Amino acid sequence: MQDNATTKTARLTIDGTDYELPMYSPTAGPDVVDIRKLYAQAQVFTYDPGFTSTAATDSSITFIDGDKGELLHRGYPIDQLAEKSHYLEVCYLLLYGALPTAEELEDFELRVTSHTMLHEQMMYLFRGFRRDAHPMAIMVGVVGAMSAFYHDSTDITDPWQREVASVRLVAKMPTIAAMAYKYSIGQPFVYPRNNLDYASNFLQMCFSVPAEDYEVNPILSRAMDRIFTLHADHEQNASTSTVRLASSSGANPFACIAAGIACLWGPAHGGANQAALEMLREIGTVDRIPEYIARAKDKNDPFRLMGFGHRVYKNFDPRAKVMKQSADEVLDLLGIHDNPTLQVAKELEKIATHDEYFIEKKLYPNVDFYSGIILDAMGFPTSMFTPIFAVARTVGWISQWKEMIEDPAMKIGRPRQLYCGASRRDYVDVENR
Numbered sequence: 307m308q309d310n311a312t313t314k315t316a317r318l319t320i321d322g323t324d325y326e327l328p329m330y331s332p333t334a335g336p337d338v339v340d341i342r343k344l345y346a347q348a349q350v351f352t353y354d355p356g357f358t359s360t361a362a363t364d365s366s367i368t369f370i371d372g373d374k375g376e377l378l379h380r381g382y383p384i385d386q387l388a389e390k391s392h393y394l395e396v397c398y399l400l401l402y403g404a405l406p407t408a409e410e411l412e413d414f415e416l417r418v419t420s421h422t423m424l425h426e427q428m429m430y431l432f433r434g435f436r437r438d439a440h441p442m443a444i445m446v447g448v449v450g451a452m453s454a455f456y457h458d459s460t461d462i463t464d465p466w467q468r469e470v471a472s473v474r475l476v477a478k479m480p481t482i483a484a485m486a487y488k489y490s491i492g493q494p495f496v497y498p499r500n501n502l503d504y505a506s507n508f509l510q511m512c513f514s515v516p517a518e519d520y521e522v523n524p525i526l527s528r529a530m531d532r533i534f535t536l537h538a539d540h541e542q543n544a545s546t547s548t549v550r551l552a553s554s555s556g557a558n559p560f561a562c563i564a565a566g567i568a569c570l571w572g573p574a575h576g577g578a579n580q581a582a583l584e585m586l587r588e589i590g591t592v593d594r595i596p597e598y599i600a601r602a603k604d605k606n607d608p609f610r611l612m613g614f615g616h617r618v619y620k621n622f623d624p625r626a627k628v629m630k631q632s633a634d635e636v637l638d639l640l641g642i643h644d645n646p647t648l649q650v651a652k653e654l655e656k657i658a659t660h661d662e663y664f665i666e667k668k669l670y671p672n673v674d675f676y677s678g679i680i681l682d683a684m685g686f687p688t689s690m691f692t693p694i695f696a697v698a699r700t701v702g703w704i705s706q707w708k709e710m711i712e713d714p715a716m717k718i719g720r721p722r723q724l725y726c727g728a729s730r731r732d733y734v735d736v737e738n739r
């Protein structure tokens with residue numbers, strides 16, 4: 307960070323004493339004020355619940371300009387990557403920092419595809435769950451349990467083990483998600499096929515059955531790949547920060563990714579894609595939209611329009627633009643034009659993007675508003691939407707984890723607090739309370 311030091315200094319005055327705080331300039335985005343020595347110098351903490359003004363780390367992986375609606379991975383705009391690249395190439399870019407040469411890509415794809423199978427003993431883990439368990443519950447458990455199966459890649463101090471763990475996680479997540487799905491519908495598990503690309507393999511593990519031949523439709527496979535690409539990384543979001551915090555204690559990567567999956571599950575984060583489609587279905591018909599818009603604006607009603615709004619984007623989510631186009635392609639291919647959920651989605655988008663409340667608060671459709679429509683058309687149940695997000699985001703979590711572990715300045719994350727509880731008081735015996 308010292309290389310980024312600016313000539314600017316922030317000055318803070320507390321009770322008449324001035325404190326000078328160094329400032330840094332990032333490659334892009336706002337300058338940051340370094341408060342690391344503030345407590346030692348002034349005995350005060352800063353207060354920022356929800357991290358609205360706090361850079362928790364420095365990072366070179368992903369950049370978001372929320373006002374412009376721009377998302378860059380290692381400098382490359384997401385719309386270019388979604389159009390010209392594919393998921394495994396983006397994985398390479400995120401993990402290693404540069405676009406691969408043809409040989410590097412071939413080698414990486416080979417390494418990923420040779421790790422797609424799961425330890426056979428893990429089948430029993432799946433069978434221990436109730437059939438009606440949410441696939442995210444299964445994923446949290448099974449990914450955490452990988453540390454019980456892959457002992458040779460849990461030592462985070464060994465760069466080779468870190469590399470093997472990274473490739474294993476990218477390779478095995480689709481297998482785990484597909485198995486969670488198959489288990490929930492009572493069908494036999496389908497093994498990975500390494501002659502298929504990443505997205506096609508996932509589709510065949512989810513939708514093929516041993517009794518019939520299955521051919522992957524290339525347009526659906528492209529749409530699946532795009533969904534993976536658009537969700538690959540998103541800077542220091544809640545689940546990524548969870549992975550970083552969990553890893554900062556030195557915990558093994560499988561346990562840390564399981565923590566990320568748990569955080570992603572919430573409806574304010576990755577769970578929003580499931581919640582958005584369920585909301586569209588609940589609205590049901592276009593004439594009921596005003597009722598839901600009114601509820602979203604009502605301060606006394608906790609209801610929110612799912613798939614709208616973002617902590618960072620105060621403009622159209624760039625991923626949503628690509629996702630919307632992808633939704634049109636998939637629905638066209640499948641001949642779905644008069645689907646009532648789609649009609650509600652289109653009308654809701656139109657009304658909300660013209661409504662004063664949403665304009666003033668800069669609430670635009672986010673990636674989750676459209677992804678559910680595509681996944682639904684492909685035949686996935688809503689419960690699989692968030693597991694698919696988890697499959698895609700795994701590479702982002704791992705890239706951020708690797709970056710953190712490889713940083714010699716890494717420290718355990720240990721936030722402080724504004725304590726508002728009782729002052730010191732003496733214990734009172736039960737008979738005197």
Ligand code: CMC
Pocket residue numbers: 540543573574575576577578602603609610611612613614615616617618667669672673674
């Ligand atoms: N519907 C109605 N009002 C909203 C919505 C919404 N979806 N989102 C924010 N607001 C209002 C909110 O009530 C608040 O109003 P006021 O200033 O009057 O109190 C204002 O907008 C700011 O909201 P906030 O909760 O302070 O903003 P935040 O940055 O903490 O929350 C968010 C961001 C994504 C959690 C929120 O917009 C939300 O809950 N959206 C719905 C869930 C969703 O779609 N999540 C997916 C995010 S994209 C995928 C991902 O990153 O995981």
